[in-house]
Amino acid sequence: MRQTRRDFLRHATLAACAAAIPRSAFAATPFEDVVAKVARQQLLPDTYPETEIWGYDGLVPAPEIRVAQGDRVRRRFRNEVPDPSSVHWHGIRIDNAMDGVSGLTQEPVAPGETFDYDFVVPDAGTYWYHAHNRSYEQVARGLRGALIVEEANGPDIDREEVIVLEDWLLDPESGQLFDNFEQPMMMSHGGRTGNFITTNGRYDLTLSAKRNERIRLRIINAASARIFPLTLSGLNGWRVAVDGMPIGQPQQIDGELILGPAQRVDLIVDVTEDEGGVAHLLRIGDDDQPTPLVSFPIDGTASSVPRGKPLPLPPNPAANAPDLADARDLRLVMSGGAMGRMQSALLGGERLGFRQLAQAGKFWALNDVADMTDTPLADLSLNEPVRLKIENQTVFPHAMHLHGMHFRELRPDGAFGPMRDTILLAGNESREIAFTADNPGKWLFHCHMLSHAASGMTTWIRVT
Ligand SMILES: [Cu+2]
Numbered sequence: 001m002r003q004t005r006r007d008f009l010r011h012a013t014l015a016a017c018a019a020a021i022p023r024s025a026f027a028a029t030p031f032e033d034v035v036a037k038v039a040r041q042q043l044l045p046d047t048y049p050e051t052e053i054w055g056y057d058g059l060v061p062a063p064e065i066r067v068a069q070g071d072r073v074r075r076r077f078r079n080e081v082p083d084p085s086s087v088h089w090h091g092i093r094i095d096n097a098m099d100g101v102s103g104l105t106q107e108p109v110a111p112g113e114t115f116d117y118d119f120v121v122p123d124a125g126t127y128w129y130h131a132h133n134r135s136y137e138q139v140a141r142g143l144r145g146a147l148i149v150e151e152a153n154g155p156d157i158d159r160e161e162v163i164v165l166e167d168w169l170l171d172p173e174s175g176q177l178f179d180n181f182e183q184p185m186m187m188s189h190g191g192r193t194g195n196f197i198t199t200n201g202r203y204d205l206t207l208s209a210k211r212n213e214r215i216r217l218r219i220i221n222a223a224s225a226r227i228f229p230l231t232l233s234g235l236n237g238w239r240v241a242v243d244g245m246p247i248g249q250p251q252q253i254d255g256e257l258i259l260g261p262a263q264r265v266d267l268i269v270d271v272t273e274d275e276g277g278v279a280h281l282l283r284i285g286d287d288d289q290p291t292p293l294v295s296f297p298i299d300g301t302a303s304s305v306p307r308g309k310p311l312p313l314p315p316n317p318a319a320n321a322p323d324l325a326d327a328r329d330l331r332l333v334m335s336g337g338a339m340g341r342m343q344s345a346l347l348g349g350e351r352l353g354f355r356q357l358a359q360a361g362k363f364w365a366l367n368d369v370a371d372m373t374d375t376p377l378a379d380l381s382l383n384e385p386v387r388l389k390i391e392n393q394t395v396f397p398h399a400m401h402l403h404g405m406h407f408r409e410l411r412p413d414g415a416f417g418p419m420r421d422t423i424l425l426a427g428n429e430s431r432e433i434a435f436t437a438d439n440p441g442k443w444l445f446h447c448h449m450l451s452h453a454a455s456g457m458t459t460w461i462r463v464t
Contacts, residue, residue: 062145125244167194191225234279252461260424
């Protein structure tokens with residue numbers, strides 16, 4: 001492994017401090033490796049060949065990272081895939097230099113090179129980590145996994161399950177990923193969705209459960225463009241957190257639960273299905289038919305009676321609502337895509353017509369600008385309150401993700417929604433969000449339909 005200047009400086013600092021710091025401080029937080037690798041995994045049924053994937057430590061989903069709230073995460077990322085890469089820790093209120101955005105917070109890590117990520121996790125919750133260079137390809141190839149931050153005093157449950165939803169666009173003949181990551185038709189429509197869905201890397205995930213067992217489900221939509229409408233059967237569930245952050249009073253699940261790309265939801269479910277039956281977490285397909293994402297065959301009984309409504313999760317330190325009285329008003333107009341009204345947009349400072357943009361692989365614009373430029377969407381002062389109206393003038397849904405800070409939706413009646421890091425907008429829908437710009441740095445703000453992000457829907461804000 002080549003020593004970079006960064007490695008050298010780090011070691012020099014450690015040597016200088018060694019005399020002053022007790023040995024145990026080093027032992028407590030060693031760097032662990034996270035290696036992006038090309039590997040093969042059995043995703044399809046056994047009659048098909050293994051699929052070549054890119055996975056952290058060669059696995060999809062990546063090995064779960066699980067730490068306690070307030071812990072320090074130290075990972076030495078080593079890139080062994082044939083494409084420069086970096087790792088983004090999605091939803092973590094993080095030091096900007098550790099945010100992992102190639103081209104904004106760091107240079108991409110070349111094949112064979114390393115980068116040391118070292119950060120503290122201030123909030124408990126369900127987060128994830130994924131590639132953030134050419135992510136429309138690298139995430140779709142499998143560079144994604146769960147990052148779980150545990151509360152000091154977690155909820156009263158019997159067990160928990162982390163549920164990572166992924167989809168894959170596979171050639172049914174070869175079982176291999178189609179190589180069409182930049183296909184204009186997908187970029188200009190809903191994004192590149194797969195034709196094969198896995199839960200925790202399996203198409204038939206089966207987890208046995210007991211009647212009246214209480215399970216926490218941490219569900220992560222790690223797909224690169226797919227929206228998952230979810231529903232439960234044989235399970236009585238409450239929503240207790242979204243995008244990692246507790247929502248206050250648990251909300252009973254009644255009907256459908258929509259999870260946009262990159263969004264997470266924490267549920268506490270009680271198993272109501274009878275012994276011998278099968279409970280399910282289901283997704284609703286385009287044909288309105290429910291299909292199992294997880295099957296829970298019921299084997300035994302945990303207790304004779306269900307426990308009733310769960311208590312709220314303990315709040316995170318980031319729980320305050322922004323003060324709107326002095327808030328800066330911002331507006332973000334999303335335009336473009338197939339069947340859209342966008343005539344032209346700026347690309348690299350030049351005004352191009354829709355057809356010219358399409359030839360350059362750009363189909364979308366944010367405030368009339370395709371792609372990120374040197375100028376941020378907004379220059380904010382540290383701790384400045386912001387309200388941002390997002391107007392989706394396209395016919396497609398988009399999942400807008402802000403790095404580094406959670407926001408709240410500001411609903412038409414003036415009420416705040418729960419804290420989120422990714423908000424899903426339907427086609428031609430406007431929504432308003434508000435946040436306090438309390439984390440200094442350069443923060444990306446982009447669509448998490450990753451082929452949209454690559455074809456115009458990426459901007460950033462600066463907090464100083
Ligand atoms: Cu989008």
